[in-house]
Amino acid sequence: MASVAASLSSRSAKQKAEVARNYQKDGKVGEGAYAVVYSGIQLSTKRKVAIKKIKLGQFRDGLDMSAIREVKTLQELRHPNVVELVEVFYQKTNLNLVLEFLESDLEMVIKDKSIVFMPGDVKHWMLMTLRGLDHCHRNWILHRDMKPNNLLIGHDGQLKIADFGLARDFGDRGRQLTSQVVTRWYRAPELLFGAREYGYGVDIWAVGCIFAELLLRNPYLPGNSDMDQINIMFQALGTPTEADWPGLSTLPNFMQYRQYPKTPLRLLFTAAGADTLELLESMLIYDPNKRISAREALLHPYFFNKPRPTKLENLPKPARETEQAVLKRKAAELGELTNAPKKR
């Protein structure tokens, strides 16, 4: 954080005002847990950008920390599959993160039923996701909120990991972390059992759930409570035993659950090839120590076998949403969340 704070505070008031004046904020494109996101223009270059406006000082529960973490992480991570942080500036009590603008995300693509996915499309989206994630993990950063709507897609088809508000450094063994991370449907079993020490496996599990969702065109494990999440997971993948996962019974929230048998993935993923299922299975291994890493996954035969990943320019894109449609979609989702218990 030192570099962010230093670069911000070393600017004179005049310089700060100049930086802010270089951006024109347009319509609202999204609202997250702690920020409002606008589309905008960098006036000096005419580049379209996204401006994530975070009001500082209004939260007591560490949300300011999320903003700081996000800036720090994005400054450290420069990669074609990680969203680019263009600039940071203060305006009044707001911290503004200027990000490259990406028009859609993987959730929009999955939900757009007018699009038919080819196996090569799924392969390229997985490849880009894993390349971005491998870069995070090589830099000792856990994302901790991998899900389809945090995988943004640009006009050129590039997929980029975004929303690093929950990201953390990892690597110190014994360091206690919170288990209340990762949107429930993508949450790894060790988090559901309250583990305070965990690693890259939590992101890989989430990527496994995203992979399954791309194959099914529906969320794979859509639990409507933490208990339900565990139940759905066990039904899908079998109840784990101490033999599958040594140490399981010592996790803080471990309980004895109903024993479900393990059903082969091919019974649900009927159209997927053997290499696809093998990679998927290695991401959804209960024991985090046995789960595949992003680096290993990138070397899996799935990525080298046919079909080849679809060329970037040929990847399907959702019908361009107008701002109106975005607002309508968000309002509809909000309605869904308040009416139904299925909250992710």
Ligand code: ADP
């Ligand atoms: P939060 O961290 O508060 O959850 P997000 O980073 O997820 O916020 O952003 C909220 C929404 O804003 C996203 O779902 C997306 O619609 C939009 N958004 C975020 N970043 C960008 C970007 N770089 N380009 C375009 N839209 C974005």
